[in-house]
Amino acid sequence: MTRHVEPRCPLRPADKCSLCHPGADGPHNCGLVYLMMNDDELRELYAEGRRHAREGGSGA
Incomplete structure (x- = not known):
């Protein structure tokens, strides 16, 4: 059984890679x-x- 891993955007770590x-x-x-x-x-x-x-802090 394999799991599907959603890649995260390294520039927006809270977001999935949106293939932008x-x-x-x-x-x-x-x-x-x-x-x-x-x-x-x-x-x-x-x-x-x-x-x-x-x-x-408030910046990211």
Whole structure:
């Protein structure tokens, strides 16, 4: 018996992958995720926002 796992969007962790990038079939080949994670400055800003949200801040 296999379970179906719903992929989550790495950029919007509370949401399922909505396949918002044409041709993507999950986060593993999403162009938007690729661009975000390969931009050092943008990736650091994103990580900072997630840290802030985890600590009880209002941003994500």
